[in-house]
Amino acid sequence: MRFEPNAPCPCGSGRKYKKCHRAFEEAPSHEKYGAAQGVYAESWRRTSELQSARGDYAWMAEQLGGHKAKQLFDIGTGSGHGLVALSAYFGPDLRIVGVDENLACLKIAGQTLANARLPAQVIARLETEETQFGFVQRGGAIPNPLPRPIALIEADLLTDEHLEETLVQDGPFDLVTIWLTGAHMWRRYNAYSLHRGARSEHDLRIILQNEAYELADRILRPGGLLQVIDRAEAPTTDAVRDEYFAAHGDQADPTSLVVKEVTYRLWQPPEGAPTQLIDTLPGERPNDFPEPQLALVSILSEKA
Numbered sequence: 001m002r003f004e005p006n007a008p009c010p011c012g013s014g015r016k017y018k019k020c021h022r023a024f025e026e027a028p029s030h031e032k033y034g035a036a037q038g039v040y041a042e043s044w045r046r047t048s049e050l051q052s053a054r055g056d057y058a059w060m061a062e063q064l065g066g067h068k069a070k071q072l073f074d075i076g077t078g079s080g081h082g083l084v085a086l087s088a089y090f091g092p093d094l095r096i097v098g099v100d101e102n103l104a105c106l107k108i109a110g111q112t113l114a115n116a117r118l119p120a121q122v123i124a125r126l127e128t129e130e131t132q133f134g135f136v137q138r139g140g141a142i143p144n145p146l147p148r149p150i151a152l153i154e155a156d157l158l159t160d161e162h163l164e165e166t167l168v169q170d171g172p173f174d175l176v177t178i179w180l181t182g183a184h185m186w187r188r189y190n191a192y193s194l195h196r197g198a199r200s201e202h203d204l205r206i207i208l209q210n211e212a213y214e215l216a217d218r219i220l221r222p223g224g225l226l227q228v229i230d231r232a233e234a235p236t237t238d239a240v241r242d243e244y245f246a247a248h249g250d251q252a253d254p255t256s257l258v259v260k261e262v263t264y265r266l267w268q269p270p271e272g273a274p275t276q277l278i279d280t281l282p283g284e285r286p287n288d289f290p291e292p293q294l295a296l297v298s299i300l301s302e303k304a
Contacts, residue, residue, distance in 0.1 A: 030130045033186045040184035041104035048079040050270035057085035059265050060179055060229055063298040067225055069174040074098040075157055075212055080109030082179050084116045095149055101156040109152055120150035134191030142166040157211050159192045172221040178212045179229040181205045210251055217255035220303040226257060227300055234264050234295035248299050257301040264295040
């Protein structure tokens, strides 16, 4: 079905079709991966601006309490608004390494940080190839030493053979963050995502979080923290709170990380946000169980 260029995009973003999904829909097959990244990056930028303006990212950073951090590794940097909040919380001397497999997001993040007078260097290094097994992203060695104070690396946490070695050399880190993991519409056609059985954004989120726990265990200093933030059911009862400890305890089980704290902030979608966030919700509930409320949920785990 063809859409008029000036008509509202059917994705519900509120933007004109020509400024939203047109580039993706009209791209040749081998270019759809990059086109999807661009559409997602612009949509997420606008959503993040709204979330930042109402204090969501500041709240996320505040959940780190009295933790002292000089070295931060951020997974899924997105538009960079989270890094601005973390820098404001810990101070301008915070050393940051951020990664995202979406180069369009990293370019926006670089501009977001520049606007906040936080100099960052984007390291573009992946090439995307269409194969019979799905799209494959390949990249060469990562520059060593990394740029300071902020390095934004185009890298896929799931597949990048150079990333962990670089982080080990650059660390140890005091803090690893993975906030509100999302993905562009073509991410499910990534060959490794297909291999790991990711058939939805929710599946991919869990796979990435599992990888985050294991990588954090290898690059954090003793006493360092991993902070996972989901948009999920508010742990308003002891039973739901216990579920979070159990579920993330299972994710942390192959590591020395121990789940320490679960906090939440009730969620309302920002008015006019073009990105529809996917919820991490529980399975079946008893009929008399209270209707779940959505929240930003912060889970903190500490490396032994």
